[in-house]
Amino acid sequence: MTTPPSDQQLVDFVLREARLLDQQRWEDWLDLFAEDGHYWMPVEWGQTDPRLTTSLMYEDKLLLRVRVERLRGNRTYSQSPKSRCHHVLQVPQVDERDDQALAYSTWTPMHYVESRADEQTLYAAWATHHLTVVDGKIKIRLKRVDLVNCDAALGSIQLFL
Amino acid sequence: MIGKYRGNRQAISALVGETEVHRDLYLDQELFELEMEHLFANTWIYVGHESQVAKTGDYYATTIGTQPVIMVRDTEGAVRLFYNRCPHKGTRLTGEACGNTGRFFRCPYHAWTFRLDGSLAGVPLKAGYEGTDFADGLAARGMTPVRHVHNYRGFVFGKLSDVGPGFEEFFGESLTSIDNMVDRSPEGKLEVAGGVLRYMHNCNWKMLVENQTDACHPMIVHQSSAGTTVDVWKSAPAGTKKPMAVEIYAPFVSSYEFFQTMGIRVWDNGHGHTGVSHSIHSDYSAVPGYFEQMTAAYGEARAKAILNENRHNTVYFPNIMVKGPIQLLRLFKPIAADRTLVESWAFRLVGAPDMLLERTVMYNRLVNAPTSVVGHDDLEVYERAQAGLHGNGNEWVNVQRLYASSEVGQRNVVTDGTSEWQIRNQFRAWTKFMTMGL
Numbered sequence: 001m002t003t004p005p006s007d008q009q010l011v012d013f014v015l016r017e018a019r020l021l022d023q024q025r026w027e028d029w030l031d032l033f034a035e036d037g038h039y040w041m042p043v044e045w046g047q048t049d050p051r052l053t054t055s056l057m058y059e060d061k062l063l064l065r066v067r068v069e070r071l072r073g074n075r076t077y078s079q080s081p082k083s084r085c086h087h088v089l090q091v092p093q094v095d096e097r098d099d100q101a102l103a104y105s106t107w108t109p110m111h112y113v114e115s116r117a118d119e120q121t122l123y124a125a126w127a128t129h130h131l132t133v134v135d136g137k138i139k140i141r142l143k144r145v146d147l148v149n150c151d152a153a154l155g156s157i158q159l160f161l
Numbered sequence: 162m163i164g165k166y167r168g169n170r171q172a173i174s175a176l177v178g179e180t181e182v183h184r185d186l187y188l189d190q191e192l193f194e195l196e197m198e199h200l201f202a203n204t205w206i207y208v209g210h211e212s213q214v215a216k217t218g219d220y221y222a223t224t225i226g227t228q229p230v231i232m233v234r235d236t237e238g239a240v241r242l243f244y245n246r247c248p249h250k251g252t253r254l255t256g257e258a259c260g261n262t263g264r265f266f267r268c269p270y271h272a273w274t275f276r277l278d279g280s281l282a283g284v285p286l287k288a289g290y291e292g293t294d295f296a297d298g299l300a301a302r303g304m305t306p307v308r309h310v311h312n313y314r315g316f317v318f319g320k321l322s323d324v325g326p327g328f329e330e331f332f333g334e335s336l337t338s339i340d341n342m343v344d345r346s347p348e349g350k351l352e353v354a355g356g357v358l359r360y361m362h363n364c365n366w367k368m369l370v371e372n373q374t375d376a377c378h379p380m381i382v383h384q385s386s387a388g389t390t391v392d393v394w395k396s397a398p399a400g401t402k403k404p405m406a407v408e409i410y411a412p413f414v415s416s417y418e419f420f421q422t423m424g425i426r427v428w429d430n431g432h433g434h435t436g437v438s439h440s441i442h443s444d445y446s447a448v449p450g451y452f453e454q455m456t457a458a459y460g461e462a463r464a465k466a467i468l469n470e471n472r473h474n475t476v477y478f479p480n481i482m483v484k485g486p487i488q489l490l491r492l493f494k495p496i497a498a499d500r501t502l503v504e505s506w507a508f509r510l511v512g513a514p515d516m517l518l519e520r521t522v523m524y525n526r527l528v529n530a531p532t533s534v535v536g537h538d539d540l541e542v543y544e545r546a547q548a549g550l551h552g553n554g555n556e557w558v559n560v561q562r563l564y565a566s567s568e569v570g571q572r573n574v575v576t577d578g579t580s581e582w583q584i585r586n587q588f589r590a591w592t593k594f595m596t597m598g599l
Contacts, residue, residue: 041532043356052515054356054507054522056532062393063406063527069389070534076385077545078537153359153502154531156540 002133004099011092013138014106014129018087021160026068029160033061034132034139041145041161056150056157067160078158083116085159092129103141104131112161124148125161164191170599177588179569180561184550186591187365187558193498195595200479201226203325203594204430205311205318205332207481207492208232210508211240212315212352218263218277222255224494225319229253230307232317235277236264242307242319243279248300266304279304314343315351324598326430334573335432338475342485344467346510347458351488354509355522360531362503364543366480366495367587369503372539373474373482373491374435374583376420377562379413382542386534387413405446409524412441413535423473423578427571431478431590433583437575440473442486448516458512476583478590488521491529499547505529560584 005013013032020029033039041056050058059067070076092108108127113120130142145161166172166189173195176183185192206225213221214234221232222245229245231254245253247268254266254275265282266275274282281303284290295301309320311328316339318328325331343351362369372378379387390410394403412419424437436442455464475483480493488508493501507521528535550558563580569589576582 043358043526043530047356052355052518052522054358054525054530056358056526056530058523058526060404060406062397062404066386066390066393066410067534069393070385073385073389075388076538077382078385078541151359153361155361155363156537157532158537 002102002136004097004102005104005131005133005138007094007097009138010094010097010104010106010131013131014092014108014127015089017129017140017143018089018110022086024084026071030061030064030068032138032140033064033143034134034141035061037061037140037142039064039143039145039160041147041150043150045146045150047150056147056154071159078156081117083114083158085115086113087111087161089127095128102133105129106131110161114157114159116158121155123157123161127161165189166191166195168599170596173595173599174592177592178557179566180564180585181557181559182588184556184558186367186588187547187550188498190498193365193495196495197226197228199597199599200591200594201228201495202320202322203597204479205309205320205325205328206479207477207490208242208317208319210315210351210353210506211312211317213259214240216261218261219259220255220262220266221259222253222257225307225321226495228321230319231255231304233262233266233277240310240312240317241278242310242317243304244307246305247273248281248303248305249273249284254304275304279306314339322598325594331430332432332477333429335428335434335475335477338434338472338477338483338485341467341470341472342483342488342508344459345455345485345488346512347454348512349458350511351508352511353506355507355518355525357507358505358525358530360503360505360529360536360540362501362540362543363499364501364540364547365498366493366501367591368543368546369491369493369501370476370478370480370482370587371584372543373476374425374433375581376423376425376435376578377417378542379420379441380415380417382538383413383535385538387411403446405520405523406527408445409520409527410535412444415441417579420578424575425578425580425583426573426575427568427583427586429572430593431587432476433586434472434475435578435583436471436473437578440471440486442473442484443471445486445520448514448520451514451517454513476587478587479594487524488517489525489529503529560588 040050040058043056088111090109092106095107096105106129112123125145125147128144131138132141209221209232217234217236219234231243231245233241235241252268252270273284276282307319311318387410394407423439425435426437427433471486482491490506492504505525507525509518560581
């Protein structure tokens with residue numbers, strides 16, 4: 001019998017996820033995703049469909065692993081020099097909890113900075129985490145990141161919000 | 162300020178040699194402005210697809226080169242193009258990129274109104290113009306139409322100047338790539354669908370256009386993305402079905418031989434396409450039910466002929482690329498000598514299974530998004546070229562691969578897929594349309 005996570009544990013999980021990204025602990029970050037988990041960054045305001053409408057990202061764990069492996073590669077030209085990132089989160093709010101189904105969701109407004117060489121770019125977004133519990137550990141079913149300017153003409157975003 | 166190139170046909174022509182081009186084509190802002198005045202006025206420029214303005218009063222605001230234009234469906238059902246400015250004070254008439262304006266455009270500044278044919282419908286306090294020659298002036302003529310408009314199977318093109326060839330003469334046999342994309346719908350109809358991706362590039366627009374038929378770069382530039390995908394996929398448990406995303410990424414790191422033998426077809430006026438015999442799109446899994454729909458619509462032989470055409474990238478010079486087999490169009494919008502907005506549009510094959518659109522929008526985000534690991538490495542090499550070209554000592558870019566002096570003047574020819582003939586073809590067209598009418 002799995003003990004349901006407390007609200008504080010859900011909040012701590014979201015905060016820790018951002019910290020792993022900032023510290024570039026990519027493998028540890030990937031482990032936070034359930035095997036069928038997805039990372040979704042819509043391209044349209046209020047987008048509801050990731051399948052027949054394109055997105056900035058809609059990636060399963062295989063594609064996320066490709067990104068993580070690629071960041072390490074020595075022929076990854078767009079990462080020479082490497083990018084760095086920095087998250088500033090509001091305290092995540094627990095919006096939904098269903099202890100029966102072990103389904104939870106949180107809502108986290110954030111500012112995100114990505115820098116590379118002499119350039120630094122600020123993005124503002126809301127992250128929605130759909131979380132579950134697998135083998136006693138909180139895991140991400142879906143992390144949805146809505147950029148405030150999702151439909152703007154953006155330059156490269158190379159790391160993870 | 163007196164520039165180096167304005168009005169100087171000889172100086173412009175001297176920038177493009179048979180096998181090399183001068184760096185000013187990428188760096189010089191005066192040349193960029195001349196491109197907007199000549200190249201982007203004397204040629205047919207893609208504006209949008211008619212499905213973006215399906216109903217009377219629907220409009221779509223965009224650019225031809227750097228000129229603001231507006232495409233609108235009029236009351237007769239025709240698609241019209243106008244410069245997007247009020248004849249009064251120059252105010253752009255639309256705020257949103259698209260929408261429905263009803264029966265009139267209404268300027269937000271002084272409420273001048275215009276019918277969907279561009280004519281002036283009303284001006285507040287009109288008595289204030291009585292006794293003047295207002296009625297004979299430019300303002301009274303309403304919205305200025307784009308001089309030439311052509312709707313080819315739903316794809317709407319405009320030509321700003323009277324110089325330059327007619328539509329059919331300009332595109333010639335290259336229109337077969339649009340034909341193939343449209344024919345892939347069992348109803349012979351496309352519609353814009355699945356959202357647009359907009360990716361800002363700090364490089365010259367021609368770098369992008371050249372890269373579309375550069376078959377010597379994928380296995381190098383995309384080793385980090387496609388090569389890693391192949392490696393990660395190797396560790397999947399035996400018997401796992403190959404995901405669509407792996408089918409899309411893996412062919413980018415095909416061998417040189419694959420790209421050599423796929424071939425390039427070189428048309429006139431800078432148009433051309435890669436993937437004559439096969440392409441990176443050839444081996445996608447079949448979509449259930451689709452072939453049966455195509456057979457019912459066209460008969461088996463014709464359906465097979467349509468679907469066996471797997472053209473990779475078709476460049477319509479100067480600034481679009483279409484992928485018929487996956488219904489994508491990329492528009493390279495010039496902003497400045499060192500700045501280009503890339504828009505990647507997806508199309509639904511009307512009447513075909515949704516899975517085709519699903520693959521198209523997946524390809525679009527995996528390859529063309531500002532978050533794409535393929536796009537990141539392409540942009541990196543463009544931006545490094547934009548920076549490196551400032552280096553003195555060698556002012557020329559080499560485009561000599563598989564050059565033969567006999568190629569000049571040949572058209573509709575198929576050659577080695579790794580040839581830079583098509584790139585040279587684009588530069589010959591560049592000179593032709595930059596100097597036409599000078």
